[in-house]
Structure formats: C-alpha cells, structure tokens
Amino acid sequence: GDSVTQMEGPVTLSEEAFLTINCTYTATGYPSLFWYVQYPGEGLQLLLKATKADDKGSNKGFEATYRKETTSFHLEKGSVQVSDSAVYFCALRGYSTLTFGKGTMLLVSP
Amino acid sequence: GAVVSQHPSRVICKSGTSVKIECRSLDFQATTMFWYRQFPKKSLMLMATSNEGSKATYEQGVEKDKFLINHASLTLSTLTVTSAHPEDSSFYICSARARVVNTEAFFGQGTRLTVV
Numbered sequence: 409g410d411s412v413t414q415m416e417g418p419v420t421l422s423e424e425a426f427l428t429i430n431c432t433y434t435a436t437g438y439p440s441l442f443w444y445v446q447y448p449g450e451g452l453q454l455l456l457k458a459t460k461a462d463d464k465g466s467n468k469g470f471e472a473t474y475r476k477e478t479t480s481f482h483l484e485k486g487s488v489q490v491s492d493s494a495v496y497f498c499a500l501r502g503y504s505t506l507t508f509g510k511g512t513m514l515l516v517s518p
Numbered sequence: 519g520a521v522v523s524q525h526p527s528r529v530i531c532k533s534g535t536s537v538k539i540e541c542r543s544l545d546f547q548a549t550t551m552f553w554y555r556q557f558p559k560k561s562l563m564l565m566a567t568s569n570e571g572s573k574a575t576y577e578q579g580v581e582k583d584k585f586l587i588n589h590a591s592l593t594l595s596t597l598t599v600t601s602a603h604p605e606d607s608s609f610y611i612c613s614a615r616a617r618v619v620n621t622e623a624f625f626g627q628g629t630r631l632t633v634v
Contacts, residue, residue, distance in 0.1 A: 451628040
C-alpha cells in the first residue's frame with residue numbers, strides 16, 4: 409500500500425537558518441504530494457502541493473519539488489522564522505484518500 | 519480557501535458517557551468527509567470515510583459501534599464516541615472534500631477529547 413516516510417524530529421534551528429525536512433514515498437501510479445503544517449492546538453493547514461513529476465510547490469517561502477526518480481518531496485525554506493515552529497506532515501493522495509507521514513516537529517529559536 | 523469548522527475544540531467527559539463532535543463545511547458542499555485520530559508523536563490515522571447519504575466506511579481496526587459517524591447533509595458530519603474510555607482520549611480531526619474531481623480536502627481545527 410501507499411506509505412510516506414519523513415525524517416524524525418524534532419528539528420531545532422536558529423532563526424534565519426536553512427531548513428530541509430526529508431520526505432520519501434511509496435505509491436502505485438502517480439500520486440499527488442502535499443505538505444501540511446499543524447500549529448500547536450490547531451488542525452492541519454495545507455502548505456503546498458505538487459500534482460505531477462517535476463512540479464514545484466511553494467508557499468510562504470517554503471518549497472518542495474516532486475521528484476519521481478527518487479520518490480521524494482523534500483520541504484525546504486531558506487530562512488526560517490520563530491513563527492514557523494510547528495509540526496509538518498508530508499502526505500500523498502493516490503486514488504482518493506490521504507496517507508500521512510508521522511510528522512516532523514520544527515522548533516525555531518530566536 | 520474553503521472553511522471547515524469543527525466543534526467543540528476541546529471537551530472533557532466522564533468515562534462511560536458519549537461525546538459528539540461536529541464537522542461543518544461552511545462555504546462548500548462536502549460530498550465526502552474524513553475522520554482522523556492523531557496519537558501523540560504519531561501521524562494522523564484515518565478512521566473512516568463518509569459520503570453524504572450513505573454509511574461510513576471504516577478503516578480496519580476501528581470499531582464502528584464505538585465511533586458512530588453520521589453524514590446527514592452536504593455540510594455536516596458528526597462523530598460520536600460512545601461509552602468513552604480514557605484510552606479514547608486523543609485529538610480528532612475531520613476533513614471535508616467537495617464533489618469536484620481531484621479537489622482538495624480541507625481540515626477542521628481538531629477536537630481535543632479527554633476522558634476522565
């Protein structure tokens with residue numbers, strides 16, 4: 409079945425540092441790929457998505473590129489802020505349902 | 519973007535009682551709604567999928583008699599945790615998707631359930 413593997417956290421960074429959160433997937437066919445963000449005590453918000461190979465999703469300074477050859481969708485940001493502290497979930501959608509990774513907590517200190 | 523409202527955001531109940539959580543799509547018709555449970559330090563686990571007007575489809579290992587799901591209208595789905603136990607304490611999140619093919623699902627704010 410479909411699965412998503414993302415790096416374990418927490419990831420601890422200083423403000424303005426470069427962020428990478430790795431995500432790889434296993435799926436049949438051509439899934440759509442997503443990154444969701446969950447701030448403390450809140451539900452999930454869609455951060456960005458990519459629907460086909462080589463697509464780059466971007467939002468709020470975050471980027472991720474759909475790499476079919478490496479089955480990856482790594483999340484990057486050039487300069488993180490304290491307000492980016494949250495849990496980030498990588499997810500894929502095959503036919504109809506979403507499959508999530510376990511989430512990676514990001515902690516950004518001033 | 520579309521708004522999905524989940525209520526209540528937090529609830530504390532006694533063991534043995536039932537708790538109802540509502541999930542509403544505020545500005546679109548949600549033909550499909552999903553209910554997830556989130557365990558500490560773990561991912562979201564899909565509990566069930568419900569389509570308006572039909573019975574919910576439960577994932578393996580989810581007790582349908584304990585977690586009652588009703589999707590009575592295109593804007594409302596409810597999850598009722600019956601005869602709650604402390605191990606049911608968790609964060610429950612709903613998401614809703616419109617009828618349009620390949621449209622995104624939008625998530626509610628989540629409900630923190632604590633059973634004492």
